[in-house]
Amino acid sequence: MVESILKRFEGKQAYGVYPDVLELLQFLRETHPETAIAIISNTDPNVYMLLENLDILKYFKNFTYFSYEIEMSKPNPKLFEYVLDDILKKRPDLISENDTLITFKKQCWHIGDEIKNDFQAAEKVGWNSILIDRTNAHGYFNEEIKTNANFSEYYLSVQKVDQNMGKIWQLCKDQKDVVQIDSHSYVLSNLSSFKNFFS
Numbered sequence: 253m254v255e256s257i258l259k260r261f262e263g264k265q266a267y268g269v270y271p272d273v274l275e276l277l278q279f280l281r282e283t284h285p286e287t288a289i290a291i292i293s294n295t296d297p298n299v300y301m302l303l304e305n306l307d308i309l310k311y312f313k314n315f316t317y318f319s320y321e322i323e324m325s326k327p328n329p330k331l332f333e334y335v336l337d338d339i340l341k342k343r344p345d346l347i348s349e350n351d352t353l354i355t356f357k358k359q360c361w362h363i364g365d366e367i368k369n370d371f372q373a374a375e376k377v378g379w380n381s382i383l384i385d386r387t388n389a390h391g392y393f394n395e396e397i398k399t400n401a402n403f404s405e406y407y408l409s410v411q412k413v414d415q416n417m418g419k420i421w422q423l424c425k426d427q428k429d430v431v432q433i434d435s436h437s438y439v440l441s442n443l444s445s446f447k448n449f450f451s
Contacts, residue, residue, distance in 0.1 A: 268417045269306050270386075272425070272443040277311045279447055288343050290315035292335055292362070294325040294369065314342055327373030336360065354378065358436065363443070371437065381437040382446065386424040392431045392439040 280287050291312050293299065297320055303309035309316075317335050319325035324334065336357070340347055347356050357378040364370020365384045374381035388394060427441035440446060 267302060267306060269308055270417070270421055270442070274308070276443045276446060277308065279450075281311065284450060286346075288315055288339050288346060290317060290335060290339060292317045292326065292331065294319040296320050315339060326369040327376070329373070329377050332362075332373065332377040332379065361449075363446070371439075375437050379436075383437075383439045384441075384443065385439055386420050386441060388441070390439070392433075393429045393441065 277289065280289055289311055291303075295318050297318075299318060300309065300316075303312070303316075317331070317338070319331075322331065322334060324331040326332075336353075340356075358380065360379040361382060362370060362374030362379045363382045363384060364374070365386075367383065367390060371381050371383040383390065383392070385392060424442045425444075428445060429439075429441040430445050431439040433439065
């Protein structure tokens, strides 16, 4: 039974990829092939098999950064420094002679669905930060909720597990919500809007 459960969590029986994620990855590959796309995740060794089975590992060649391998996890700023350093070693063409590390960070984008580990962590190290909030769980798309709600990280992580991906996609796929928090941080209801940042 344990083997069966573990097998289930290696692919599409337990996980899925939102269509807007695939669209964005394909868009970047086709229209911005010079872009380095990476995964930074607090996860375990099974993720490689999962990403392969979901057919998305191919978008992140040589740019996968998992906490179990690096022995650091988000929101640790040193993890972001490690990732940036490694990317620039592998792709020195990404930084021009006129760029400093500070100006280069302004070209880096981090997309995630957790406030502390993703959104705030990326902001603190000087990257552009995007919070994907498909269900308005954090309340940024509703001023009344945002000012009155105090969502715990535990509540939000349980909600992610309990949600039905199909229902969530139906709710958010046509949303155009974008909230700009400051000059380098945004909240989006889906990734379709992010493509507009490249035009």
